[in-house]
Amino acid sequence: MSDYILEMKDVVFEYPGGIRALKGISLAIEKGKKSVILGPNGAGKSTLFLHFNGILKPKSGRVFYQGEEIRYSRTSLINLRKNVGIVFQDPETQLFAGSVFQEVSFGPMNLHLPLPEVEKKVEESLKAMGIEKLKERPIHFLSYGQKKRVSIADVLAMEPDVLIFDEPTAYLDPKHAEKIMDILDELHARGKQIILSTHDVNIAYSWADYVFVIKDGMVLGNGTPQEIFQDNKILEEADLKKPFLLDIYDVLREKGFFFDRLPRNICDLRNICDLRRDEMVMNSALLILVHGSRAEGSQKMVFEIAEKLKRKGEYQDVEVAYLQFNHPDLAESVERLVENGIAEIITVPAFLFQGIHVIKDIPMELKKVKDRYPKVRIALANPIGYDDRICDVISDRAKGRLIEIC
Amino acid sequence: MLIDNYAYTNKLINVHPGEKLLFSLTSMAVGFVPNIYVDLVIILMMGVVLVWKAGIPTKVYLKVLVLPLSFLLPSIFVLMINVVSTESQALWGFSVFHVRVGVTAASIKVAGLLFLRAMALISCLFFLSLTTPMIDLIMVLEKLKVPFIILELMQLVYHFLFVFMEMTYRIYISQSSRLGYITPKAGINSLGRLVTSLFIKTYQDSESLYVALEARGYDGELRVLNKNIPVSKSNLFCILSTELLLLLVALVTQGGMR
Incomplete structure (x- = not known):
């Protein structure tokens, strides 16, 4: 047995009038892989698909199903069309019958199955698409999304091994498009070979095994x-275009995030980022460096913040130190602390807690520390006034989410 | 389209379409008995069945009934006016070129009978079309061994009626949003273009439908599976006894022309 379910070798196809739609295409679709044919409008995707179940016959070249070359005799075509089903882009042109039930029964009826079995298959495929309630409904009463599902049920009822979808999410709103993609995943999980064509790079990127x-x-x-x-x-x-997710990935990398692989979808992206945060939690202690005098009120609040940050669990430890930022020995004092295992330093003015006060920049002395310990991250927290968000601002600064200086 | 909507949503949808067809056809047959009482009873009966049994709103049914009046009334009016030989016969009349034209008691009777009969038969047809979806009707016709090709055509025509109505509507909207119907002249022009593009669309659609059907193993026959509705014996009994009662009414009132 071949590893490829469908294969094309040097297929050339011309429409009447000499328009060459396929110019010697060779491709092989591997069994069990979610495959996407990606291309702009008019690339020949639909023409390609019509070759896969023998509707169109190539001018030259060969098409294989399960490793066997397609012959265009009546019996082999019936067999091929039973096994390779196409869901067309526009359900309006695929549907013809009066009621949903009749419509879905058309395929199995053409396979000349006994009537009870036809009925069973229709019921099953309606159920799989979640439209069993629409059974008796006339087609022209359905919404576009419902018609789309009926057109999938149409093909499903023939129980093909391969399901080909031509632009399955075209004209669907995001919610319905997502549902259709979920259905495709489910069908794939049930062992069907799924091939789809699209020009949507985002769908192709997150969904496909092979493109x-x-x-x-x-x-x-x-x-x-x-x-x-x-x-x-x-x-x-x-x-x-590049998928949106990869654009985000690029931006994040530019901003200093590390990834050991490309994210597949937004959840994946989040997980990879979480991994990085976990690492940071494991090896870091935070130092809150307060500039100013150790006044009664400010001291209480600073320790409160340190406690809160510790409880958030993002740092192994949170320490607090009061230093005069203009003192000549500032660098030395900080270095001594850094040697004890501080990975991040955040500078805060003591006046912050007593009113509006802003430090313009991290003191030059601290930049010396950065030179000697390049791994240590130093950031400036300048929230105006004290409120509950201060913890978030400090931890965001410390992780370089907002700005990182030095 | 209003009628089609009710055909799918009325309360008699799950009654076997054959029974509904039988009821409508036998009532029509009885309606041919020249008896105004029978006709009146039929009109009333269909109204009651449609409103009470099928749940069609009275207003809707009356609206539907008014439709045929537009061509029924003029023809009835013409029927009432006859050439009369003597002055005394006419209830009302006038002369045209020495020929006396007028309305007689007899012609009113004929016109009245015809009017009521037409309304009775039409109400039988409305019963069928308001309670029986086209799909079900085709199914019954199939059981009655109507040639397959006719049924297939009926099915396709029915389906595409809606597809093309939708398409026409969309083209019309698109045209009128660009002032296509602002003057009568522009309107005629736009209408011509609408028809042309509809023809082209029809052709393209039939092509893609053919491809889609072929992909599902089409071999020249549109075979589909129909739902199975059991025939109810009590319904059949009711229908037959109703028709017998109608005949009895005809017998008792003796033509009802006196």
Whole structure:
């Protein structure tokens, strides 16, 4: 048995009138992989799909299903169309019958199954799409999203091994589009081979196991989404953009976040970031460096903040030190503290707690500390006035989320 | 479209369509008995069944009934006016070129009978169309061995009626939002374009439908599975006894023309 479920070798196809839609395409879709055919409008995606279940016959080249070349005889075509189902982009042109039940029964009826079995399959596929309540509903009463689901149930009822979706999320609102993608995932989990075409790079990036980039009837490139979407040359040639997630990833990296791999989706991105934060919690203590005199009121508040930060669990330890920022021995005093295992320093003016006061910059003396201990992060916290958010501001500063100086 | 909506939402939707067809057809047959009382009873009966049993709002039903009046009334009016031989026969009349034209008692009777019969038969048809969806009707016709090709056509015509109505509506909106119907002349121009693009759309749609059908193993016949509704014997009994009662009314009133 072949490892490829569908395969094309040097397929050329011309529409009547000599418009060449496929110009010698070769590609192989691996079994069990969620595959995406990605390309701009008019790239030949739909034409390609129509070759996969024998609707169109290539002018030259060969198409294989399960390693066997497709022959265009009646019986082999029926067999092929039973096993490879296409869900078309526009449900309006796919649906023809009066009621939903009749519509979905069309495929199984063409397989000449016994009637009770047809009924069973229709019921099952309606249930899988969550539209069993629409069973008796006439098609023209349905909304676009419902029609889309009926068109999927149509194909599902024939129980194909391979399901091909042509632009499944076109014209759907984000919520319905997400639902359709969930359905695709579910079908994949049930062991169906799913192939879809799209020009939506975001969907292709987060969903696919394998991507084929197509333009002007040719394959520009193929590979895992991580490979394809890092390749700016391919993206540019195919008139495609980078997925939004990768843009965010790039920005985050620029801002000093580390990733050991590319994030697949937004949850993944968050998890990878969390990993980094965990590391920081494990090896860091925070020093709150207060500039000014150790006045009664300010001292109480500073320790309160230190307690709060400790309770938040983001730091192993939180220490507080009072130093005069203009003292010539400032660097030395701080270095002594740093040697005890401080990873981050945040400077706060003592006056902060008594009224409005701002330090313009981190004192030059501290920059010397940074020179000697480059790993230590030093930041300035200048919240105006004392309120509950001060803890957040301090920890944000310390982690360089807002600005990092030195 | 109003009628189609009620066909799917009325309370008799789950009654076997064959029964509804039988009821409507036999009532129509009885309606041919020349008896105004029978006709009146039929009109009343259909109204009551539709409003009480099928849950069609009275207002809607009356509205629907008014539709055929627009062409029924003029023809009835013409029927009432006859050439009369003597002055005494006419209840009202006038002369045109020495020919006496007028309304006689007999012609009023004929017109009245015809009017009531037409309304009775129409109400039978309305009963069918307001309670029975097209899909169900096609199913019954299939059981009655109507040729498959006709049923297929009915099915496609029915489905695409809605598709093209929607399309027409959209094109119309798009045209009128660009002032396509601002003057009568522009209107005619736009209408022509609407029809043209509808033709082209029709052709394209039929092409893509064919491809989509082929992908699901279409081999020249649109076979679909129909739902199974059991035939209710008590309903059949009710229908037959109603029709017999109607015939009895006809017998007792003896034509009702006196």
